[in-house]
Amino acid sequence: MLPKAFRHAPWPPPEVVLYWLGFTWMEMEKDLGPSAGPDADLSSRGFGCSLRHFACEQNLLSRPDGSASFLQGDTSVLVGVYGPAEVKVSKEIFNKATLEVILKPKIGLPGVAEKSRERLIRNTCEAVVLGTLHPRTSITIVLQIVSDAGSLLACCLNAACLALVDAGVPMKALFCGVTCVLDPDGGLVLDPTAKQEKEARAILTFALDSTEQKLLMSTTKGLYSVAEFQQCLAAAQHASHHIFRFYRDSLQRRYSKS
Amino acid sequence: TQDPALRGQSGPGSGPRLARTMLGQVVLPGEELLLPESAGPNAEGSAEQMLRLGSIVRPRARVVCGPGLRRCGDRLLVTKCGRLRHKEPGGGGGGGVYWVDSQQKRYVPVKGDHVIGIVTAKSGDLFKVDVGGSEPASLSYLAFEGATKRNRPNVQVGDLIYGQFVVANKDMEPEMVCIDSNGRANGMGVIGQDGLLFKVTLGLIRKLLAPECEIIQEIGKLYPLEIVFGMNGRIWVKARTIQQTLILANVLEACEHMTTEQRKQIFSRLSES
Numbered sequence: 001m002l003p004k005a006f007r008h009a010p011w012p013p014p015e016v017v018l019y020w021l022g023f024t025w026m027e028m029e030k031d032l033g034p035s036a037g038p039d040a041d042l043s044s045r046g047f048g049c050s051l052r053h054f055a056c057e058q059n060l061l062s063r064p065d066g067s068a069s070f071l072q073g074d075t076s077v078l079v080g081v082y083g084p085a086e087v088k089v090s091k092e093i094f095n096k097a098t099l100e101v102i103l104k105p106k107i108g109l110p111g112v113a114e115k116s117r118e119r120l121i122r123n124t125c126e127a128v129v130l131g132t133l134h135p136r137t138s139i140t141i142v143l144q145i146v147s148d149a150g151s152l153l154a155c156c157l158n159a160a161c162l163a164l165v166d167a168g169v170p171m172k173a174l175f176c177g178v179t180c181v182l183d184p185d186g187g188l189v190l191d192p193t194a195k196q197e198k199e200a201r202a203i204l205t206f207a208l209d210s211t212e213q214k215l216l217m218s219t220t221k222g223l224y225s226v227a228e229f230q231q232c233l234a235a236a237q238h239a240s241h242h243i244f245r246f247y248r249d250s251l252q253r254r255y256s257k258s
Numbered sequence: 259t260q261d262p263a264l265r266g267q268s269g270p271g272s273g274p275r276l277a278r279t280m281l282g283q284v285v286l287p288g289e290e291l292l293l294p295e296s297a298g299p300n301a302e303g304s305a306e307q308m309l310r311l312g313s314i315v316r317p318r319a320r321v322v323c324g325p326g327l328r329r330c331g332d333r334l335l336v337t338k339c340g341r342l343r344h345k346e347p348g349g350g351g352g353g354g355v356y357w358v359d360s361q362q363k364r365y366v367p368v369k370g371d372h373v374i375g376i377v378t379a380k381s382g383d384l385f386k387v388d389v390g391g392s393e394p395a396s397l398s399y400l401a402f403e404g405a406t407k408r409n410r411p412n413v414q415v416g417d418l419i420y421g422q423f424v425v426a427n428k429d430m431e432p433e434m435v436c437i438d439s440n441g442r443a444n445g446m447g448v449i450g451q452d453g454l455l456f457k458v459t460l461g462l463i464r465k466l467l468a469p470e471c472e473i474i475q476e477i478g479k480l481y482p483l484e485i486v487f488g489m490n491g492r493i494w495v496k497a498r499t500i501q502q503t504l505i506l507a508n509v510l511e512a513c514e515h516m517t518t519e520q521r522k523q524i525f526s527r528l529s530e531s
Binding site: 065082083084085086087128130133134135136137138167170171173174210247251252254255256257 | 286339515
């Protein structure tokens with residue numbers, strides 16, 4: 001899994017943060033407690049849904065200013081961030097940084113789907129990055145899909161956030177992505193696999209910030225009711241606590257060495 | 259309907275904490291830090307101040323936000339990930355400087371910083387110098403020791419320059435000089451031939467330039483060397499032979515991830531060989 005160069009490097013040891021979060025929906029149910037109110041409806045469905053294992057590694061590439069790879073189950077994305085760097089005159093914005101997102105698919109050339117995801121990621125990042133601190137510069141985020149096994153956009157968002165943090169780009173808050181699917185029979189699954197996504201009635205992806213778990217971006221596909229949307233959002237907000245805790249743990253590990 | 263168990267823990271969404279209790283700990287973007295409310299200078303002190311300054315009484319100690327922090331109302335908002343640091347003001351009392359010590363690679367010019375730049379272009383009476391920031395810095399040919407309109411300094415494209423920023427802010431082109439306020443070179447100027455330039459993280463440079471840094475003292479005992487540190491993460495080093503230069507560069511690069519014991523081990527092994 002590690003780049004070859006790192007396997008043989010004598011020192012420095014690679015800043016590997018591998019952390020498996022064995023968190024299941026059952027734990028969340030327990031945490032909800034009796035006062036969960038409307039969310040109790042979610043847990044009463046009794047489905048076995050869970051976030052898959054997370055793993056991340058920061059600062060694994062030497063050339064970019066910040067880099068991260070993020071794994072969610074078998075979905076894996078590698079991100080490099082360059083910035084604040086020189087910007088083309090045509091793309092220069094006089095009072096803030098120009099944010100550019102490039103999404104590279106695993107095989108072939110980027111198509112419409114990639115362009116659409118790029119835009120969603122860019123809009124999310126623009127909401128949290130303090131671009132006014134570096135006017136007339138560019139911040140470029142390059143995402144390389146390593147493997148897609150469901151919840152790809154959420155994984156891209158998580159990886160982009162960790163790479164931005166690694167690059168030291170000033171941000172208002174952290175953000176994370178959570179994908180939710182609705183089964184044809186009404187069940188709700190967080191962090192779906194590719195198979196679950198294919199069978200789903202609706203797929204919803206949310207980006208949430210770390211300060212108030214507010215919605216930064218949402219994209220949906222399929223049929224669902226307003227109530228179901230709210231349920232999914234509530235579930236995503238619960239899941240985001242665990243993702244942010246994972247961010248904190250992995251960043252603390254990274255800084256514990258220095 | 260937030261989960262109280264999670265909120266109480268170290269989640270970034272947890273409420274603002276006192277800046278003093280977080281010193282030396284890792285802070286994440288989006289966290290808010292509370293400043294200690296000025297404990298209120300004791301009664302006679304404030305009375306004295308009243309007498310002296312009339313109505314101009316500062317309500318609280320002065321707090322300066324360093325890199326990675328922003329003021330938002332009476333709180334500090336963290337914008338970068340790293341360890342929170344604090345420096346007491348000279349006169350004691352509350353306030354002082356707070357900043358976040360982060361490990362980043364990209365340099366952002368800061369006024370007064372000494373950096374190593376590479377001359378990329380000569381245009382008229384200006385040199386363009388690449389310092390690793392978002393745009394090249396400008397350097398006047400008159401900003402060298404002993405330079406006059408007639409007596410131009412000998413600077414070629416590709417030369418290394420050790421200089422200091424006199425203008426560096428987000429809205430203007432950064433400007434470098436190679437003289438101090440007395441017109442003396444003071445170690446600055448064109449860096450000579452040979453030697454090796456390499457890049458490290460900005461955190462390592464700050465560590466190495468800290469007063470009484472052990473690494474530098476130990477390296478000095480290893481081989482006789484010439485070394486220049488730029489705050490932009492560039493190090494230029496030259497020893498007697500190329501082999502020694504390379505060893506020094508590798509050791510310095512590796513220092514970032516080594517514990518003190520590992521470092522001592524490697525230094526003793528090197529001094530034996």
